[in-house]
Amino acid sequence: MTLLARAELIHSAEAVSAAVSRVARDISRRLHDRRPLLLCVMKGGVPFAGQLLTQLNFPLDFDYLDVSRYGQATTGGALSWRVAPSLPLAGRTLLVVDDILDEGVTMAAIRDRLLDMGAAACFTAVLADKLHGREKPLRADFVALTVPDRFVFGYGMDVRGAWRNLPAIYAMRED
Numbered sequence: 001m002t003l004l005a006r007a008e009l010i011h012s013a014e015a016v017s018a019a020v021s022r023v024a025r026d027i028s029r030r031l032h033d034r035r036p037l038l039l040c041v042m043k044g045g046v047p048f049a050g051q052l053l054t055q056l057n058f059p060l061d062f063d064y065l066d067v068s069r070y071g072q073a074t075t076g077g078a079l080s081w082r083v084a085p086s087l088p089l090a091g092r093t094l095l096v097v098d099d100i101l102d103e104g105v106t107m108a109a110i111r112d113r114l115l116d117m118g119a120a121a122c123f124t125a126v127l128a129d130k131l132h133g134r135e136k137p138l139r140a141d142f143v144a145l146t147v148p149d150r151f152v153f154g155y156g157m158d159v160r161g162a163w164r165n166l167p168a169i170y171a172m173r174e175d
């Protein structure tokens, strides 16, 4: 059986879409008058950032950064910065958009680096917050969905490099 056929559906495409729209409304309420710079975290943040962008009805700027600490593995390693944002950050309000807050190591390192680069404020938005019960170094300001403490994929999140293109969220079976 293929990996997808054996996976368990965690959030349907409809549930993901509704949650993204709710977060877009929350972000609009909070940041509409701050001309934020939205930073997409490559690669997993692409679908979430893309859908959010079409639903944020106020002026903003857009850029990206690329960091990784999982590669094709299911457990995290050392964080590697591949690309830093190219637009100036000094004095800006940032909104960093990523697919998942798991241990929180990636997002905390991104926030610390962006504030070091001179950003005035750094808000964070994640599609999925993983519920593993351990302390995280930061809480995201905007969370679309929670996911169980399992390796999940779809809607930006890969499994062994594949299936970022799924419109729903799945979990690997434990066996």
Ligand SMILES: O=P(O)(O)OC[C@H]1O[C@H](OP(=O)(O)OP(=O)(O)O)[C@H](O)[C@@H]1O
Residues within 6 Å of the ligand: 041, 042, 043, 044, 045, 067, 068, 069, 070, 071, 076, 098, 099, 100, 101, 102, 103, 104, 105, 106, 107, 158
């Ligand atoms: O909260 P953490 O435990 O730090 O994990 C979250 C990070 O892990 C994934 O990135 P990954 O390293 O797989 O890079 P990718 O998005 O390019 O796949 C995901 O996109 C987050 O950035």
Ligand SMILES: Nc1nc2[nH]cnc2c(=O)[nH]1
Residues within 6 Å of the ligand: 070, 100, 102, 103, 150, 151, 152, 153, 157, 158, 159
């Ligand atoms: N695809 C994927 N990437 C992650 N990065 C951290 N946790 C996860 C996860 O559960 N799935």
